[in-house]
Amino acid sequence: MTPRLFLSAGEVSGDIHGANLARELLARRPDLRLVGWGSHRMQAAGVELLADLTPFSAVGLTEHLPGLKPISLATREAQRYFAETRPDALVCIDYQGANMVLAQAAQSLGIPTAYYIAPQEWIWGLRGGTRKVARALDLILCIFEKEAEAYREAGGNVRFIGHPLLDMIPPTAVTDAVARHAGLDPEKPTVALFPGSRPMEIDRLLEPMLEACLRVRAEIPDLQVVMPVATPDLAARMQALISRVPQPLTVLADAPGMAVMQLADVVLAASGTTILEAAVVGTPVIASYRVSKLAGFVARRLLKIPYVTLPNIMADELIVPELLQQDACAERMASELLALLRDPERRKAQIEGLNRARALLGQPGAVSRGAEAILELAKLAPESPTLA
Numbered sequence: 001m002t003p004r005l006f007l008s009a010g011e012v013s014g015d016i017h018g019a020n021l022a023r024e025l026l027a028r029r030p031d032l033r034l035v036g037w038g039s040h041r042m043q044a045a046g047v048e049l050l051a052d053l054t055p056f057s058a059v060g061l062t063e064h065l066p067g068l069k070p071i072s073l074a075t076r077e078a079q080r081y082f083a084e085t086r087p088d089a090l091v092c093i094d095y096q097g098a099n100m101v102l103a104q105a106a107q108s109l110g111i112p113t114a115y116y117i118a119p120q121e122w123i124w125g126l127r128g129g130t131r132k133v134a135r136a137l138d139l140i141l142c143i144f145e146k147e148a149e150a151y152r153e154a155g156g157n158v159r160f161i162g163h164p165l166l167d168m169i170p171p172t173a174v175t176d177a178v179a180r181h182a183g184l185d186p187e188k189p190t191v192a193l194f195p196g197s198r199p200m201e202i203d204r205l206l207e208p209m210l211e212a213c214l215r216v217r218a219e220i221p222d223l224q225v226v227m228p229v230a231t232p233d234l235a236a237r238m239q240a241l242i243s244r245v246p247q248p249l250t251v252l253a254d255a256p257g258m259a260v261m262q263l264a265d266v267v268l269a270a271s272g273t274t275i276l277e278a279a280v281v282g283t284p285v286i287a288s289y290r291v292s293k294l295a296g297f298v299a300r301r302l303l304k305i306p307y308v309t310l311p312n313i314m315a316d317e318l319i320v321p322e323l324l325q326q327d328a329c330a331e332r333m334a335s336e337l338l339a340l341l342r343d344p345e346r347r348k349a350q351i352e353g354l355n356r357a358r359a360l361l362g363q364p365g366a367v368s369r370g371a372e373a374i375l376e377l378a379k380l381a382p383e384s385p386t387l388a
Helices: 012-028 040-044 065-085 096-108 125-134 146-155 174-181 201-220 232-242 255-265 271-281 293-304 308-315 330-342 343-359 366-377
Strands: 004-010 033-037 047-051 091-092 113-116 139-142 158-160 190-194 223-228 250-253 266-270 285-289 322-324
Touching: 004 012, 004 065, 004 096, 012 033, 012 040, 012 047, 012 091, 012 113, 012 366, 033 065, 033 223, 047 065, 047 255, 065 096, 091 096, 091 366, 096 113, 096 125, 113 366, 125 146, 139 146, 139 366, 146 158, 146 190, 174 250, 174 255, 190 201, 190 255, 201 232, 201 266, 201 285, 201 330, 223 232, 223 255, 232 250, 255 271, 266 271, 271 285, 271 308, 271 343, 285 330, 322 330, 330 343
Parallel strands: 004 033, 004 091, 033 047, 091 113, 113 139, 139 158, 190 223, 190 266, 223 250, 266 285, 285 322
Antiparallel strands: none
8 A cells, every 4th residue: 555644734834844844755755645735835846735725824813714614624624534544644734723633633543643843832831732732743843942842841752853944045056046037236235025925914014014125225225125925826915015115126936035035134024934044044134023903912911922033032032123013114124124234233243143043953954854753653664674
């Protein structure tokens, strides 16, 4: 019987990590059949998609409502697939809500379960959620040492593999190709915009980001602004917002985000994985985020940590400026951009802080270590040769 794994990702970042994991799994076991949830990157890497839920990814309380029906339908289909085919293992990739439902369903059928890039309750101080993950997963592949400690204390079977971003730093040839395609002048200051991969993030952040760039350009006329498109389906949405704040802007499709960051002097981004990517490549970055007033009110009362961006949380210091809610406005964004573009000491201090945060991510090779652990869990690891 053909061995098969079910890989489940529901966000753009999970699709990226899932694609890299899929390629590594297939390199080790070319006979594997990979099925699951993801988007175009995982599909291109060899995963047969049962659903693409990335368009419905959201953060907040009411923001999830439009995706409830398609996610529910996809979840029921996946549960039927588990019952009918009994895959050798379920691999959850980020995307907590529906993935936890899948993990519990798989567990009830005796299907081994692994989490690759686990839920971040440990960051927010939510111990109940951490224990829930530990109970539902047979193996938690942790990408932070603090994460491993928290899940181990909650009773989880943990393996610290390091962060996959360390395996994703683009080679110089890729970065040079992006620079040529974008027509960037290395002698001119460059800002890279990353307004997020979710529709609600783009709707709330892109316009003030563009307005901030107009303000900066009034002070620095030769400013270059570049923006990669996270997924093709977001291009039209982004273009509609760009038309409201017209200015010189280079929009890049299919450009690796970390390569764009390497070309920038400063990154202005939605809070999330992008901020950690900037830390990995060492480019100064400003984090911004907005949720609904209700979600912001609830978050302020539930969260037990002083920061929301990963470099700040990991290093336990304010390395990256965090512009949240009403502070995620054009005026504050422009002020922070100008400070990092004009003040060498400020740039140096942040780069040193980002390097401290990066040092906490472990060593390269996380994808390989993760694939090896998953195949061991599924009892699909190649047998070691018998010594004569």
